[in-house]
Amino acid sequence: MFTKPPSRGEPAIEFRGAGYRTPGNKIILDKLSLDVQRGETLVLLGRSGSGKTTALKLVNRLLEPASGAVRVEGRSTLDWDPIALRRRIGYVIQDAGLFPHFTVERNVALVPRLAGWEPERTAARVRELLHLVGLDAAEFGRRYPHQLSGGQRQRVGVARALAADPPFLLMDEPFGALDPLTRAEIQEEFRALQARLAKTIVFVTHDVREALRLGTRVALLDAGRLVGVYSPPEFLRATEPVAAAYVAALRMCEEPGSPRQGGER
Amino acid sequence: MSLWQFFLANRSEILQLTIEHVWLVGIAMLLAVLIGIPLGILVTRRPWLDKPILGAANIAQTIPSLALFGFLLEVPWLGARADRLAIVALTLYALLPIIRNTAAGISGVDPAVREAARGMGMTPGQILRQVELPLALSVILAGVRVATVWTVGIATIAAAVGAGGLGEFIFRGLSMVDNHLILAGAIPAALMALAADFLLGALERRLRYAP
Numbered sequence: 001m002f003t004k005p006p007s008r009g010e011p012a013i014e015f016r017g018a019g020y021r022t023p024g025n026k027i028i029l030d031k032l033s034l035d036v037q038r039g040e041t042l043v044l045l046g047r048s049g050s051g052k053t054t055a056l057k058l059v060n061r062l063l064e065p066a067s068g069a070v071r072v073e074g075r076s077t078l079d080w081d082p083i084a085l086r087r088r089i090g091y092v093i094q095d096a097g098l099f100p101h102f103t104v105e106r107n108v109a110l111v112p113r114l115a116g117w118e119p120e121r122t123a124a125r126v127r128e129l130l131h132l133v134g135l136d137a138a139e140f141g142r143r144y145p146h147q148l149s150g151g152q153r154q155r156v157g158v159a160r161a162l163a164a165d166p167p168f169l170l171m172d173e174p175f176g177a178l179d180p181l182t183r184a185e186i187q188e189e190f191r192a193l194q195a196r197l198a199k200t201i202v203f204v205t206h207d208v209r210e211a212l213r214l215g216t217r218v219a220l221l222d223a224g225r226l227v228g229v230y231s232p233p234e235f236l237r238a239t240e241p242v243a244a245a246y247v248a249a250l251r252m253c254e255e256p257g258s259p260r261q262g263g264e265r
Numbered sequence: 266m267s268l269w270q271f272f273l274a275n276r277s278e279i280l281q282l283t284i285e286h287v288w289l290v291g292i293a294m295l296l297a298v299l300i301g302i303p304l305g306i307l308v309t310r311r312p313w314l315d316k317p318i319l320g321a322a323n324i325a326q327t328i329p330s331l332a333l334f335g336f337l338l339e340v341p342w343l344g345a346r347a348d349r350l351a352i353v354a355l356t357l358y359a360l361l362p363i364i365r366n367t368a369a370g371i372s373g374v375d376p377a378v379r380e381a382a383r384g385m386g387m388t389p390g391q392i393l394r395q396v397e398l399p400l401a402l403s404v405i406l407a408g409v410r411v412a413t414v415w416t417v418g419i420a421t422i423a424a425a426v427g428a429g430g431l432g433e434f435i436f437r438g439l440s441m442v443d444n445h446l447i448l449a450g451a452i453p454a455a456l457m458a459l460a461a462d463f464l465l466g467a468l469e470r471r472l473r474y475a476p
Contacts, residue, residue, distance in 0.1 A: 060384055062380065062383060062384060082386075083386050083387075083388055084386070085386075086383070086384060086385065086386030087385075087386035089384075089386075091381065091384035091385060093377060093380065093381055093384070094377075095377065096381075097375075097377040097378055097380065097381030097384075098378075098381070099378060099381075099382070099396060099400075100375075100378065100400070101399050101400055110385055110387075111385055111386065114385070114386065114387060114391065160385075170384070
């Protein structure tokens, strides 16, 4: 049912000097060039206002680049039909953005229904996905989002994004609103899920620990500019001042030992 | 003769005028909903239309109702038939709360929900029908409810231009200084307003998505 892990080759998503500015001409994102490989989880890390969410929204064309281009599967987002593009890209946002007037089932079934799947196929897919994200369909399927905990809502949000089995996932601080224990739990599950599904994921966070735990690579953004792209071990050794500041902040709240092991649970 | 006896003696005329009243209000509200909700949606889609549309609806509302009926008498096609004129005037009065609440209800939808809908690849039409309108429904209905209650009251003035309705009793009672006649118009109209308020309020609560 899931797409096979695709072979490495041309990057799945390419930022080519992509810039974005506000109507008031303030530069939000400055000539971002970056490749996202198939099957990897690229984390965009940065503080608020660094342009990371803007970069994410350029991928599914919620925003359009003012300069340069963003290519998905080799084609500029501007050459895609935006609806078709977005249906190929799962989207998860903070606090899930679930539809409050839809049950859990209907929320998850959204994209399959839009794509005109048979009702039986959709229903089976919904059960499968709820199971995948650790929710019992019989117990939770008929509930409304306000009847769920934050962690459960976020799981439903992930299930909804995966529903039509899109090859890409965009995640904008998806676990940001969760308490630390739930967040650690759901991060672990997400890692396991990602190992199984091998989606191409762009993941936005301001949490350096989350970035290092979930990312194949970490792209560090600061004030609209790309500071660098690092693997998690490289990031920890980075001498670049912004990266080093993140690592120092991380170390400050770690117990002695490697940050990859310390203080997770 | 007690009021009760008066009502019994005139029940067929009261019923007749009540039916006329319901008809005037019903048609006017139907038109107001059919015009007001699309205009409310339009206002959220084209923000520059906000001021002109709401401004025009506001002006219609500030014209004293008796004067509005009088003005409309001069309009060629409208002035030809009293009920037509009354329905147009009542529709104009009912528009403002419906437009305003439709726009407010849609603007009040959580931006995260709207953005999730866009990000999921919903078309603007799908977002409107499946997300924005359902979530705005109880606010829109509240506007319809307010408009209906007003319209029931204002429709009594339709009798001044000969459009019938319960206002007949009131105007007749005023000219004859007969309280029974006035009450024969006012009481059914008040009950009608209360009933509309109650029924639309119940509908509003029923259709609200979350308890």
